[in-house]
Amino acid sequence: MMKKIGILFGQENTFPPAFVDRVNAKGEKGIHAELALVDEVMQAAPTDYAVLIDRISQDVPFYRAYLKNAAISGTAVINNPFWWSADEKFFNNALAEKVGVPVPKTVLLPSKEMPEDTNADSFRNLKFPMEWDKMLDYLGGYPVYMKPHAGGGWKSVYKVNNSDQLFESYNETGRLVMMLQESIDFDAYFRCYCIGGKYVKIMPYEPRNPHHLRYVAEFDVSEKLLNTIENYVLRLCHGLGYDFNTVEFAVRDGIPYAIEICNPAPDADLTSVGDENFEWVGEHAALFAIEKAKAHQDGKMNLTWGTFSSQAVSGKVVTAKTAHRKAPRKKAASK
Secondary structure (H helix, E strand, O other): OOEEEEEEOOOOOOHHHHHHHHHHHOOOOOEEEEEOOOOOOOOOOOOOEEEEEEOOOOOOHHHHHHHHHHHHOOOEEEOOHHHHHHOOHHHHHHHHHHOOOOOOOEEEEOOOOOOOOOOHHHHOOOOOOOOHHHHHHHHOOOOEEEEEOOOOOOOOOEEEOOHHHHHHHHOOOOOOOEEEEEOOOOOEEEEEEEEOOOEEEEEEOOOOOOHHHOOOOOOOOOHHHHHHHHHHHHHHHHHHOOOEEEEEEEEEOOEEEEEEOOOOOOOOOHHHHHHHHHHHHHHHHHHHHHHHHHHOOOOOOOOOOOHHHHHHHOOOOOOHHHHOOOOOOOOOOOO
């Protein structure tokens, strides 16, 4: 029986067809890839796909619901749509501390505006006013970054240099739940793909450059540091259970701090990541999707669950030891 691999995507134009072509070019018997087609969605009805690569459900709630229905009916969805729905950045930072990965000091802020259908009585358990000086002392003072506790794409991110900017920025955030985060004045910065919990690609990345030039960067760092970053990437992705993710690190005084821990639909467009990175992502995404198709079993849940989920079910606390299972090194980290 033919096992189909589908890719669900939105506005991106280069990666999805290249992924399909890469899988099919490998000529694996009984495996075929295609651009996914979503038809009528009946509850508990299985799809035609053994594997679905999700590149768009973060923007289209209908697709997220479709993928959960597909997953409970046996499709291996990359990434796990149940966990993706529950995940957010503030929790990721807490998990990073538990698994021994350095992160900037961070505090959580309530939304500036009350959520819909709430009033002052809805917040009777919340201390007011907040002690801003206490939080800033914990963060080490200005500058700090203010960013949403969930979301991505560097949206609604503010660099705050003083109290006036702090409250001016906070007043613009509306109903978003925000975080205040220690500023890491970095010497080097890396964005790291992790596919299948074992394939890691470490890419120099300069977030201060225009978008199309962010991957045009070089940093002189040691192989030891790159190995540490690779280890941290695996700890985080194993803990969270993401099959397809990027993690970003800012290096200060030789210490890599995880800045962005989860990006389960990371940029893979040829025009931004460049030829070499595009080739790597396409090849390893295809390899992993084929592995998942071969391992697919009808009538079973074929999702990846992270060590956080499995340890939580067993009543254990995630630690560095439990989160990092040793994975075979498939390719040396590249500068």
